[in-house]
Amino acid sequence: MRKYIPTLILVLLFAGGLGYAVSQNWFGEETEPPAAKLTDVETSKIAGIRIANGDLTYQLVKTGGEWAFTEPDKYPVNHYAVDAWLDTLTSAEQGGVVEEAPADPAKYGLDLTKKGITLTQENGAVVTLAIGDPLPTGSGNYARLGGGAVIRLDANAASSLLPSITTWVDTSPFQWDDADLKELAYKRGSASWTLKNSAAAGASPAWTLDGKAIEDVQATTVSGSLKYIASDRLPVKASTLASAETDFTLKLVTAEDGADKTRSFTGKKDPDVDTLVWVTREGSEWAYAVKPEDLQKAETQTAATGTGTDSGAQDGSGK
Template identity: 30%
Template sequence: MKKWVPTVLVVLVLIGGWVYAANQNYFREEEAEKVKLLGIQSEDIQSITIHDPRTDTTEAEASPSSSAQLELKDGVWSMVEPKAYPLNGYTISSWLEALSGADQELVVEETPTDLEKYGLGSNATRLDIKLKDNRTITLTIGGQLPADDARYVQVDSGPVVAVQSETIGNMELTRRDLLDTTPFNLDETNVTSLEWEGEAATWMLKSAAEDGATERTWTLNGEPIESTDAVSLIGKIKNLSTADDVRKASELEDTVPRFTLSVEQTVNGETVTDVYRGLTLSSEPDLIYVITPDGQWAYALQADTLQDAENFPDTLKASDTSTEDKGEDSTSSAE
């Protein structure tokens, strides 16, 4: 038995060493460190020019996804080309984070000689990114890798690298993607009243917060309604979106008034009232242009999309009548 003692001790030492090494991750392959695609921070970016050859034609200005130039001035991002269109601040912020946070997965070709085979030629989307230190980075986005969920990308004249398609989807935005397409600036939690004055209807939606109440109460033309109906209407108006480019309100001529919507909101303890106007052109009877409260921008909305708002009282009455009828039917059946 004694002759086996040294062997047992050696085995125990080996087992102990193996366990220690395993706990110290000695047997694990080190994860390859991700390489940032651009090597910049979002706050380093001063301006971005989008070149999208798919829409760069002689009529590019009329295209919803044509090239554009955006620039940071006094801490605010604005579009300077093709026009000073209003931007969606949340989308811009997410876009800048996507650009600065993008990782490259692998190097496909260190010194490429044929960019066309990667879709990185003249038909590729290109972003010219100017930094605050006056450096410029050119980001070119190419085609799909044949056997992976990734796209070919080149930064300046560097190597062709692979970047995940999901990441590319967050970076390859068009001018249209960056625009603020919703004319009505509403927040359901801030709205205290809506007043609609239109051709077919006039109504007033008003809220009141009673002392000690957990929910606000709502009235429509002085009659109480369910808060869910009121909030639903506000949400529908808030989410109305144009399918076209925003126009300068000054470009509209010979317009006919269709409605006004006065929105009262409580923001930071102060009452703010905004008035939106709806106008039509005789040449475009199916469109209503919603003019923003500052009078600068006109958002084209299909006339029928605004009918829900205009006919809200009638829709609510029809719904209540239907509910009452169902209740009476149920009572009759029970009898």
């Protein structure tokens, strides 16, 4: 064994030296430079966002630190989605250059009016990003920042930077914080239930469903069965449904600023589409589309707690 020790030492020294040489790039190998950011615009300085995505163009402006839709209507804004989009914008990277000075950008499908982003900064400066056809490899899209070179843009980034309008519109029909919840009273056809929290302010919740005590987790399930119903359609003006037939009612009581506040939600049957119910919130100009099967699922989840009813025996008062 001893006779191999010198050889083993030489091998270890060689391996260590080789590793050091590689780390110092002694062999003159080219290293790929870090990818450049797609844009260096500061999101805090952006005052307007205009997105063209096929047949639809929509625009938001920021006033007093808050985003608001201006086109195609003054829809309520999903601020979390807009913030996430701004993060995507600032983290997106440029791919390689396809053509430095394109004489005919249209051959790459680059048309800002059909697919692209226009950013207006607080000082009035405008930044544009046109997103074109997919690359032949399918790994990305052609893109062009302002009047610069045609570049490659990662396919996921290209898709994320052109969200559908429903991504940015707040389409949540029901909104409340369970920490403030005092009562939910639901009535739809033969299904009715009342969820209550009778605890005093600051005390641990004391939940009942139709007068029977339930655990916190059950109360969260009942509340969430409605609260987390999502709409995949743009809202419409509630005034257009004034004469529509009522499908359900929901009374909401929350504790706010030391006092109970009561609001109401009303479901209106779509006059033309049997598979839609439009939820109107008291004090809101918008109505939100939900599917009857989602409401039925919420009713089933409530009944599954063992105290909810769908027999019509309860009148929604909890008695």
